[in-house]
Amino acid sequence: GDFSFSFIVPKDISYKNGFGKISFYANDSANDALGYNDTILVGGTAINPIYDDEGPDISLYINTLDFRDGGVTNESPTLIAYVSDSSGINTVGNGIGHDITAVLDGNSAEAIVLNEFYESDLDSYQNGKVTYYFNDLTEGFHTLTFKVWDVMNNSSEQDISFEVVKSSDFVVENVFNYPNPFSESTNFYFDHNQAEEELSVSLEIYDIMGRTVRKFEQTLYPDGYRSGPIVWDGKTVGGAILPPGIYPYKVIIKLTDGSMVQKSNKLVIVR
Missing domain, CATH: 2.60.40.2360 (Intracellular proteinase inhibitor BsuPI)
Structure with a gap:
């Protein structure tokens, strides 16, 4: 059969002309088919590029979706972030500082890179989820700043706070x-x-x-x-x-x- 599709090329690419690669896969009830084309010339800028100056939308939680900002958790909370963007989420981080990150208690020198913890929704480049498991956090109040970029180099940040209490203490x-x-x-x-x-x-x-x-x-x-x-x-x-x-x-x-x-x-x- 014949197939067609469209995609957005991120701004974080090398602007020198070069060959890209497109991989193909197809199947029916009896057969699988695969192949690739590595003679696709990539480079330059589109004549009428998409205009997008808004960063991704973020919904941030700790442990569960009914978490309330400032709530309590044990020493090993789970960060859950739902992100969406019409142009797509940047998960590669080729550009300097364009990673998906989490900064705990303002310590940007030890920002946690979360690219590998991003999972896109099925058949979607625009929506996905980040899940990250913390371990052995100290007792007390903590703040977390989550940052994500889209493929047009727009970023968004969201903060969330929580209190860590030892699970041995009932709070x-x-x-x-x-x-x-x-x-x-x-x-x-x-x-x-x-x-x-x-x-x-x-x-x-x-x-x-x-x-x-x-x-x-x-x-x-x-x-x-x-x-x-x-x-x-x-x-x-x-x-x-x-x-x-x-x-x-x-x-x-x-x-x-x-x-x-x-x-x-x-x-x-x-x-």
Whole structure:
């Protein structure tokens, strides 16, 4: 058969004329075919080149896609970065400083080059994912700056922060509900550093007089460092609709070894 395709030549090439190579592969239910052509002359600049002055889009996470900036993790977090660009992602880094990089705590002298950790989406040169595993990070707050380039030499950066807590210490942070305020229903979440550990969770919601209006007890088996949602419809256990107002709530989380953390917050019901 006859085939045709188009592609974008990156700016990071040698502008001297030379021969490039195109490899081919085809198959049907019975046969495979392959070959190449190394007589394709490459060089110079297009008469009407594509105009692109915007860097790639970045979505940055730690461990899981529900990570919230400033959340907690253990000593070995996973960086997850989804990137996309209409012209394509530069994964070769031929130009000086055009690598995909991560800089931890502003230490640019030890930037981590992530080119080999990029995996493009199936049949796409415009979208992909970077996954990188850290090991033995020190306790405390860390910041990470992620940088990526497209093939037109435009770059983008995004920052994310997180707190490393020893997995031997049970820590719970960022207890919150969303939406807040709410009228119909809300979802409760919390961050912790005990992924894949059984958690016994007790959630108690009070009125401003301190009377319990609803209580939940659940056993969770988190695969990441954020647990939830625990969904509440704003009603008592008997189904009565609660009036508008401020409602404090308390979350108690226990591990199987008896370790326990208690956190409190407030929510607002609007009608």
